[in-house]
Amino acid sequence: ATSFGIEEALKQLGLEAVNKGTSTGSQWFSEGETIASHSPVDGKLIGKVTVTSKEDYEKVMTKATEAFKTWRVKPAPLRGEVVRQFGDELRRLKEPLGKLVSYEMGKSYQEGLGEVQEMIDICDFAVGLSRQLHGLTMHSERPGHRMYEQYHPMGVVGIISAFNFPVAVWAWNTALAWICGDVCVWKPSEKTPLCGVACQKIAARVFAANDLPEGISCLVNGDYKVGEYLTTDKRVPLISATGSTRMGKIVGRTVGERLGKSLLELGGNNAIIVTPDADVKMTVIGAVFGAVGTAGQRCTSTRRLIIHESMYDTVKKAVVDAYKQLRIGNPLDENNHVGPLIDKDAVSNYENALTKVVEEGGNIVVEGGVLSGEGYESGCYVKPAIAEAENSFKIVQHETFAPVLYLIKYSGDVENALDIQNGVAQGLSSAIMTNNLREAERFLSVAGSDCGIANVNIGTSGAEIGGAFGGEKDTGGGRESGSDAWKIYMRRQTNTINYTTELPLAQGIKFDL
Numbered sequence: 001a002t003s004f005g006i007e008e009a010l011k012q013l014g015l016e017a018v019n020k021g022t023s024t025g026s027q028w029f030s031e032g033e034t035i036a037s038h039s040p041v042d043g044k045l046i047g048k049v050t051v052t053s054k055e056d057y058e059k060v061m062t063k064a065t066e067a068f069k070t071w072r073v074k075p076a077p078l079r080g081e082v083v084r085q086f087g088d089e090l091r092r093l094k095e096p097l098g099k100l101v102s103y104e105m106g107k108s109y110q111e112g113l114g115e116v117q118e119m120i121d122i123c124d125f126a127v128g129l130s131r132q133l134h135g136l137t138m139h140s141e142r143p144g145h146r147m148y149e150q151y152h153p154m155g156v157v158g159i160i161s162a163f164n165f166p167v168a169v170w171a172w173n174t175a176l177a178w179i180c181g182d183v184c185v186w187k188p189s190e191k192t193p194l195c196g197v198a199c200q201k202i203a204a205r206v207f208a209a210n211d212l213p214e215g216i217s218c219l220v221n222g223d224y225k226v227g228e229y230l231t232t233d234k235r236v237p238l239i240s241a242t243g244s245t246r247m248g249k250i251v252g253r254t255v256g257e258r259l260g261k262s263l264l265e266l267g268g269n270n271a272i273i274v275t276p277d278a279d280v281k282m283t284v285i286g287a288v289f290g291a292v293g294t295a296g297q298r299c300t301s302t303r304r305l306i307i308h309e310s311m312y313d314t315v316k317k318a319v320v321d322a323y324k325q326l327r328i329g330n331p332l333d334e335n336n337h338v339g340p341l342i343d344k345d346a347v348s349n350y351e352n353a354l355t356k357v358v359e360e361g362g363n364i365v366v367e368g369g370v371l372s373g374e375g376y377e378s379g380c381y382v383k384p385a386i387a388e389a390e391n392s393f394k395i396v397q398h399e400t401f402a403p404v405l406y407l408i409k410y411s412g413d414v415e416n417a418l419d420i421q422n423g424v425a426q427g428l429s430s431a432i433m434t435n436n437l438r439e440a441e442r443f444l445s446v447a448g449s450d451c452g453i454a455n456v457n458i459g460t461s462g463a464e465i466g467g468a469f470g471g472e473k474d475t476g477g478g479r480e481s482g483s484d485a486w487k488i489y490m491r492r493q494t495n496t497i498n499y500t501t502e503l504p505l506a507q508g509i510k511f512d513l
């Protein structure tokens, strides 16, 4: 627990009652229309943020494209040094920022802090990377020739992020994009605009302290219309978008039409396979955290438990018993496990899923419901629910961003469980609980999980930043964060240099003059 409240956190982050929502760094502008941010925790107004107009957007793009010319020629390790300082600022402000994330988005304070930690981690990763950004060298087929490839900065990167990770996903993108020599224009979710303003203030201070120009870190605010300014803009070679599959299809199409690149991180429908050799205690922790953590609003949340028939009753009982221990309430109170959903629309989607699963023949084993009364005034608190279901149900095939967990039984060997697991449109995260080496290896093999993330004896959520994050199929195919995810933020160039006095052609082609 921290010693200060949300008021003090807002103050430390420099937030006001009405905040300008457009920024190129130290300069903040845009007037008029505002987005009001209400906390799902208690329904109270936290603050307002002004919406970016087309004219404001043009001002941002002018600064950003100018800044790129300065930023791209700074040596990458120097850019890394700036990101190091940004990471230090995040360390200093971890508590107030974690608190704001918890209050504006509704995840537990521990998870809010965890999110800021992910930002710090990616900064550290990016600092090291700034002295790498390796290309390969190749052997030329021609004598006296040298061939290699190099990575150059690409330009303005547009970042469209979702409410559920209102600060970390931006940092995964910016920390890498910055060390790669790109400048960023960020449109945070209109459900968490204050998190955006707070982060931009932190970044802006660091850039200003290093005498760097306006435009390296930019912020725009608004709904999908502001997103469209970015996706249709030829000056933005890469759009990184996180959100629903529906949104991703629109972004992918729009950016594809102008042959821009998009990095899409969309919905998941993540499952844990529980085999006859699973450790039940570990399964329960992984499954329950995965299903109810962040109130089921992670793209990596556990949606399906695919349990072998021999284990079914044991695991079902253990999970149902664990659900009885869950405390639902104010996420800033560290005694609670589950906070609210983001808003009332999310509550209706949750209710709809519970109605649908029953209509399709499912069996509720842990009742859901919207909570009311003291502490639940915002109307966004719901009971995590569990239903026995079939994988073929329409609602099970659909990603519901809420704490609804489906139990699905399988029989026979692990191939049958894999068919069920892979039998959805999405392909983000997956897990198997087993102490059987053969089952684990089959799950990880070419014929195993078709997801971007496949874990053994770990749940589906809670990825570390060191690995590439993202998934296949309807998840969009993008990879962010660790490993070589940085490559998408740069343009690749192949260079061949001739240091002889002859000009031999490739493939031995003769062309005598």
Ligand code: UN1
Residues within 6 Å of the ligand: 164, 165, 169, 242, 297, 298, 299, 300, 301, 460, 461, 462, 463, 464
């Ligand atoms: C997301 O839900 O958009 O693995 C990202 C996790 C987190 C990231 C989730 N590190 O659950």
